[in-house]
Amino acid sequence: GSDDEDDAGASASESDVAAEAEADGAEEADGDEEAPAEGGGEGERLIVGVQFLDDFVGAGVAGFATPPAYSSVIAQFMFDGLLELDPTQGYLPVPDLAESFEVSDDGLVYTFDLRDGVTWHDGEAFTSEDVVFTLNAALDPANQARTAADLAAVSSVTAPDDDTVVVELSRPFAPILQSLSLAIHPEHLLGPELAAGTPPGETEYAAAPVGTGPYMWNEYRPGEQLLLDANPDYYKGAPAISEAVLVAVADYDIAAARLAAGEIDLSEVSGAQLGLVEGLDGYAVNTVRSTNVFAIALNIEDPLLEDPRVRIALNNLVDRQALIDLLEAGLGEPALSPLINTSVETDAGASLATDVEAGTALLEEAGWVKGDDGAWSVDGTPVSMTLHDGFAPQIAEVVASSLRDQGIGVEVITGQYSDIFGQLFADPSGFQLFTYSFGAPTDPDSIYILFHSQATLANGGFNAFAYANDDVDAALDQARSVTDVDGRAEAYADFQEAATADPAYILLHTAPVHMVISDELGGWEPGLVEYQFVRFLWWNVEEWTKS
Amino acid sequence: MTRYILGRIATLVPMLLVVCALTFALLDLAPGDPALRIATSLAGGPPDLSRVEDLRVELGLDDPLPVRFGRWLGDVVQGDFGRSAIDGSPVTERVVGALGPTLLLTGSGLLVSVLGGLLLGTTVGLLPDRGPARLVRGGIMAMTGVSFVVPTFLVALGGLWLFAVILGWFPAGGISDPGEPRTIASTLEHLILPAVILGVGTNLGVFTRLIAAGVEEQMDAEFVRNARSRSIGPRRIVSAHVVRTSIIPLVAQVGSSMAYLVGGAYAVEVVFGWPGLGRLAVEAAQDQDVTVILAVTVISGLVVVAGNLAADVLLGVIDPRVLIARRTT
Amino acid sequence: MGRHPRLPTGRLPVVVALTGLAALVLIAVVGPLVIDADPLRTAAGPPNAAPGTEGHLLGTDSLGRDLLARVVIGGRASLTVGLAVSAIALVVGSLVGLAAATGPSWLDWSIVRVIDALTTVPFLVLVLALRAVLPPGVASTVLVLAAFTWLPVARVVRAQVLSLRGRLFVEAAVIGGASRSRVLFGHLLPNAAPPVLAVASAVCAEAIIAETTLSWLGLGIPPTTPSWGNILVDAQREILIGNWWSLAAPATAIALTIACTGLLATQSRRTGFA
Amino acid sequence: MSSALSIRDLHVDLHLRRTTVEAVKGVSLDALPGRRVALVGPSGSGKSMVARAVTGALPRSARVRGAIEVDGVDVGAKRPAGLVAMAFQEAAAAFNPTRTVAWHLRESCRAAGVDPVDALPDALAAVGLADEHGSAYPFELSGGQVQRAGLALAIVTSPRLLIADEVTTALDNETETEVLDRLGALTRSRSMTVVFVTHDLALVERWADEIAVMDDGRIVEHGERAGLLSAPAHAKTRALLESRMPTVTLDRFRPTANGATEAGGDDAGTTGDGAAVGETPVLEAQAVTKRFDGQRGRRVDALDGVHLSVGPGERIAVVGRSGSGKTTLLRLLAAVERPDAGTVCWGGEEVADLDRRALRSQRWRVQMVFQSPLAAFDPRHSVADIVAGPIRSFPDRCPTDVDDRVQELLGAVGLDPDLAPRRPDQLSGGQRQRVAIARALSVEPEVLLCDEPVSSLDANLRRSVVELISRLCAERGMALVFVTHDLSPLPLLCQRGLVMDHGRLVEQFQVDAR
């Protein structure tokens, strides 16, 4: 229910939502108290196949050092944040450890009222000290926290009393609520160790972390599995399934095999494995739309690509349907906007749709000449471009092939992710086309680092080729500083219009997410959309049942 | 003999040093700025360039190569392999923890390929190359030749689907059942399929052929004719005379296949979710996690060296002429 | 009466193997000039089209690329890798192994040490390190693979020669005034040949296979240069959904090549390379 | 009384790649229990093949027809362990090189169900070997020692039928007598039947009850010893008997010095008497010492301060008991083994001082005929390749075409040119020995070192080979060091002789030219 019609001020709106959500939470908690008794969940075990388990555990261990997105697997099982992002409401931040919160009118002071009676897995009481500690630790450069950049607008964190936390910002920053959903760690365990100068990853705490979430750390067998036990004292009520095991799977093929062998209850697979898991006895495949957009970044400083008409034409000429059919088993969607499937998507991207005639016309307009053999040339030289790729060679090949079909010479250069990106960071000028992937899973602001002229690689952004468009910049800045939903939506509409007229990317398609789930499992509810690596699969794991 | 072994061991230390220095230098040649790489992975995106400078100073990356190597070596000698360049976690535990499973898997894989090679190679060497026996020979050669034609990862994937998924005879992965404690029985249950696949997928073909070649040649040797004249049973002729002499090249080969096995078990480890060194190495290689790669190098180097030493000693035991040649030179 | 032991070129299996190899090489060299399908063109036909589908003799892969064109051009990369790697390994390995077994003891000592040292460097580390220095491609793959495949050859040659060296016939040849190289190449090496050739044939096979594995790890010949290895890797999954031809085409090509080299080795062994 | 051995119409065909060799063409032979039957005949006539056929030791390429029964048991179908055993002509090759002698003996015992505790030392003692020889590897033994070890291996299980293929060729007279005496007692006491293959007619005279003469794969004559020797019926038998060289014993020669001190203690003047006085010796060993460290601390002083000087064209015989160090001396002289102490000189130059290249360029000067030729041939080379080996290294030494020269050499040692493409293991014992001689002669060396070069040749061939060597010495001025236990060629061949014992020169003697 993201179509909130409340037209009151920003703070009121947020509070309302928060209050609503609080009520929901209470209801859920009530329901859950009965669940274990009814479902006979006692002794049940949830077995989940997870890629990059070691990385996730490593990140979860130093959890505060990681945006919730990256640590989501561990964080959603073991930890809570001040707020959580509700997939059923377009990832609206709703109360979690904070019972409610208030935002000052100038958008600079956030006051959180903490939930009472929450305890850590070791029995200690959860207090505002823990929140202050975690946020300060994340901001401390010594801890090299990945979240530090997201929290850059925070100027101070204080705890007037045990139940209240006040976060002050130096400037209005709309996405801050999302950032404040990061996992909270126990001051009484981690605090002394960090104070002693131990790096987060090497603390004793990291070997057996303690949270407030629905599941508790039991045992970690590196490279193999992570064993978790249900937290009987979880504030929403004890989870119905008494044990959770996260099993490492090296890739989707192996996940498919272990699913087929009946060894795991659920795992994600990619489009390529659909043929293997469809019709598998005892499992169902759930396909979820996604915001994960594949794109080709364009080096706008390259003479061939300077002209926006050429960049629009490339968008028109690329065969998106081929990508979807060949790589996503026909289940992806053509992406004409970087904000596809988010709450702020508009139809501004229509002019980028695949349309060979329009593209051809635009190229001719831009001074390209099509020869008798169908090959394009500029100033008598046949057009030939390079397409660098570091992670999706098949996408690169299909794109290159479809552009070649249109008479544009494209040669694919693939390599290892770190190599190719290393080259890019070192010197982007040798590149023309470059495969990229991005998306706006929880807050549309995540595209800021892709389009804003300040977000160059040198500044820590992802705007690889120093794309700069004043209208785009203005719209993105505006979206950050207004805090009301409609105001932001308007700003993003402006952004999309400007970005469509002057594309920085060839936008390709979205890759949907396929979850294979055992029929024995109940209570799983997908978010609206999912994004690469940022899975909100587990957001309601405490409600799951297994028969 | 004891002297010889001690001598060999005394040479191991400098040898490992050379290996470490070599690897260290090679990895140093890799293009790209390690500080940038670390900063990138720490930041999970484009790093803050001033951070990169800090890191460079912090990690002493501007020091000359020998200085860095010395520092690293000093730490390693104290049992500290440093911190992962990717997530900053300590490497020592991970590498040491992965060593056990790797030894188990490669050891069993080697056993499978040696025993299988002996059995099948001898069979092939003994069967006449004519008549219906030719079919059996061809059959065995084709079967063991699988490893020549099919890459190990495909054998592993195929084996996984056939034996674990379709037939359900073995678990499909891991070293223990999800959520259950590790026991010897469950470890064995999980070990069989990957070990057999590793043995068949890597060395069985070579071993079978080596043995077959030797047996075929030795079966007409004068001393075998002599043994026949002494009414020594065919089985004993094969086991005590022929195999012993044909096994010499095999033992030499085992030594060099150690590294192949240790480093090469990766495919099997990845496919079967076996928490071993190979898998660690693959992941580290893909992440370019230099610290982990170095640690894996040292540890697997130790294993391989030990294996080579064992093979060398064995060679001397089997073929006295080798020992004598060594003693006189 | 031959001066040196010769490959028994007159024997049928050898003729078959040599012809087979020559044919494979010829197809890889000439084939792409004859076939007009573009091996890189995706959606050239329907994806996963069965063999015999209009215009696609061997069918298409999951990206709708023509398999025949891909396998034929893939032979260029794969055969280059297999043959070049085994040639390098055989030559370097034999020379080094011989030098170790017959040279002064310090040389043997150092060579053994170096071989031991190199064999302890795990394959992946070597690959990664060399890969980091060399741009990905066929030539660098050959170098990477040759860098460690000569080791087993050298070891086997050394072990064989060591056990042969003490034999009387070598002594007799020395008394007969055989030059050092004649002893090495006329007596020791040919006698060591059967297991060495068996290993070398394994090396050729191993190289072609290792190329595949490197592709699987994403460290091999880039997918934009088709090789049997990366075609195979692309196809590994398709077989489970019924597209056996994607796998069968490169696998058959690999199997044929390896069968030919294997046959050569077996034959040279059976006839004692003479 | 039934026969201990009964062979009926035995054929052995050897299928080579291009041809088939009919080695045995219908042999029938009976031997009564307890009898000793000598099987004699020219080299290559098929004697060893008959022996192998009886014991199942034929090469893979062999196809057999005919019936063979031992003690009424058809051994073609099944050979119970301990029924029949054979001592191989080339003992060195009959042992698994990676196992000790005792290991083989124990293996035989186990197969035949005999307790090795007594049988093993008994068998070794019977052939005059000590326990330490048992624990040695075959390649650590001298020629005569392995030969006796091979014999021990055959008798250790006390078989009903013993086949001995040239088992005394490497033994000196004394040792031979000892071994035969003990063997005789043993076979008598166990009423063993013995079939022995030999070229040594003296041995036949002394030991055989009956004699069977083979020629070209057939038995041409068979009868009681006395009758056959006095009135040979077949032309081949007569030829063999006639070409026999007169038996010679050491007493016949004139001692010139005795004791190692005299022979070796002084300078070259002592040893250098004879033809060599005043001239630079072509080959010289000064106070050479060689010690081997064997298994279980077995330590052998194979040579202990030996002096030897060979003048140009001088022909020296070296005799001595089995294991006394003769072969070791030759190997030092040929510079394929280094002395522990002392020096070896070629033409006045110390071998140890020559660098590898210089040494190699001199190799043609000193050529050697090995005691066990099979092991001294590259198993993968053909006869022609073997003979041509040295010529290829020293093309100057052979002005004519290599192939022609090979044919010529084969002819000179009485070998059929058809044998040229064969591998060494496809030859008879005598044929191999002649190949070895042909190889050594191919570059017309200055010094020829011969280690029992004619031990496996029949009387006929032996004479012609000895005459060949003698002629070459005379015509080309080739010097000769001739190790032998059979003294009969000496008068024809040598000027003086040395006696070795336990690694020392103990005596010298002068041979009067005939």
Ligand SMILES: Nc1ncnc2c1ncn2[C@@H]1O[C@H](COP(=O)(O)OP(=O)(O)OP(=O)(O)O)[C@@H](O)[C@H]1O
């Ligand atoms: N490689 C070796 N290792 C150990 N002992 C050896 C080795 N070679 C020879 N011997 C020993 O050295 C002694 C001399 O051996 P050599 O071969 O010179 O004797 P020989 O006089 O030639 O005897 P024969 O007449 O029996 O051939 C023997 O006792 C033998 O056992």
Ligand SMILES: Nc1ncnc2c1ncn2[C@@H]1O[C@H](COP(=O)(O)OP(=O)(O)OP(=O)(O)O)[C@@H](O)[C@H]1O
């Ligand atoms: N393995 C073999 N392959 C082919 N021919 C062989 C083989 N062994 C022996 N011969 C041939 O068979 C014939 C008989 O050989 P055999 O060994 O029986 O001779 P022999 O009578 O024992 O001679 P010698 O006294 O020289 O030992 C010879 O012409 C020989 O060349």
Ligand SMILES: [Mg+2]
């Ligand atoms: Mg014979």
Ligand SMILES: [Mg+2]
């Ligand atoms: Mg001797």
